[in-house]
Amino acid sequence: MKLYGQKPDLTSSIFNPLVVDWLMSMYPPARKMELQAGPSPYFPGVDLITGMEDERAQGGLKPYELFTGTIRMGYGHHRMAFSVYSQSVERGIATALHDLLAIESNEATCIERLDSLYSQFSRMATEIGGPVEWMWGKAMTGGGIGALHFSMLLAGRLIALYSGMDRSTPIVTTYPLNAHIAASLGFERIIHLVNDTLPQYFLLCPGALNLVQTRHMRDGYLEMGVEESDIEFAGHWVSEPVLSTLENATSERLGRLERKDRLRLLIPVGGAGAQKKFLKGWIAGILDDADLLGGYQPIINCGDHQDFFETVTKLLERRTVRYKVCRSLSDVQNLPAILEDYDLILFYFESRYEAVYATDYAIVYSDILATKPSELAFYPIPRLFLRRVGDHEGFSADYGYKLGESTPERRTAQEALQDLKEWRKDPGALKAMNEAIASNHERKLYHGSSVALERALED
Secondary structure, three states, X not given: OOOOOOOOOHHHHHHHHHHHHHHHHHOOOOOOEEEEEXXXXXXOOEEEEEEEEOOOOOOOOOOXXXXXXXXXXXXXXXXXXXHHHHHHHHXXXXXXXXXXXXXXXXXXXXXXXXXXXXXXXXXXXXXXXXHHHHHHHHHHOXXXXXXXXXXXXXXXXXXXXXXXXXXXXXXXXXXXXXXXXXXXXXXXXXXXXXXXXXXXXHHOOOOOEEEEOOHHHHHHHHHOOOOHHHXXXXXXXXXXXXXXXXXXXXXXXXXXXXXXXXXXXEEEOOOOOOOHHHHHHHHHHHHOOHHHHHHEEEEEEOOOOHHHHHHHHHHHHOOOOOEEEEOOHHHXXXXXXXXXXXXXXXXXXXXXXXXXXXXXXXXXXXXXXXXXXXXXXXXXXXXXXXXXXXXXXXXXXXXXXXXXXXXXXXXXXXXXXXXXXXXXXXXXXXXXXXXXXXXXHHOOOOOHHHHHHHHHHOO
């Protein structure tokens, strides 16, 4: 097992195989599965691979030019996949999305249970804070060789999730486990997109070309002993709807600042829902301040979190605010017209796919993105960074601030409200952020997913 010249420590060497064996005893893997693919009901042009355990499976997928692999855990990794397949579809490349959790199987259940633990600890860390947040932060920056070793061992037991997939077809992966399974099966070309900007062995895939979003991250991996042939700087992972409209969107943002128009404030909830308590207090602060509500139009994407949608709805019902609920992507794509008639827009969807797409579509029409420093920390829109979930996100916040595109991380709702108040008095900082984005776009900083496609499909 190639581990970049490293070895797992004694504890990992002993316990990792035992833990994997225990997981497999709880969720016995299938020998084979029947995979099929059909048009995605959420994004035209891409096929979604689904399937279930079937010992008689022979494999029934049609030929594709590209696979994109992800796990629908949270929103960030799926957003990375969307950045790839939204561009491949635009280029007419026959693409199938391989979401491990879209396959009915013990393997998918095992992954989902592990994801549930991650989401639960994320929420606890944010809501309790103090020592719990400190411990979770350390855990999120401890992805060393032991963690990589565990993931690769687990991947070797989940290979049925790739039944019938042509190993000569290039695959672009956006979560380590997807890449590790493909590597264990001998896929000929694996392009793996690495998230965040903190170098950790766990995020890499031996046997793949690992692409990163920042030069700092590439340099960090080289210092950790990763060969130059295994790691490459590509740029930020940005979807086609955002990238193709960026010049016009930036121009319109500067125009609204110049005219002192009401600014559109996009507030998406993360997939794990770890920020709900923070966001509730912050949104209430905006609604209770007539000056802020007069200067900003909140666009709140509750994603598929019904409880948070109900929380925000109750906040609105106790106040005199004209608001509209959007439940379809067609409404989101008609956002400019809707904004003319309402003070606040609320998104709520039944699927995580729509939740991810809605934020990308809404970014095109928004002026400010208020977000924790997750994968959205790399999107080309002025960003107000809210409290992190895990210390690894702190590095992304620092990066965005140094680029000149965002605020530093705001740890309290009051600090984040203060930014909005200051921008009402002097929007100069927002203007500077837009100018930095325009400059970075000229040097193709946001073309990382285009680079990934080129590397996947090159001869």
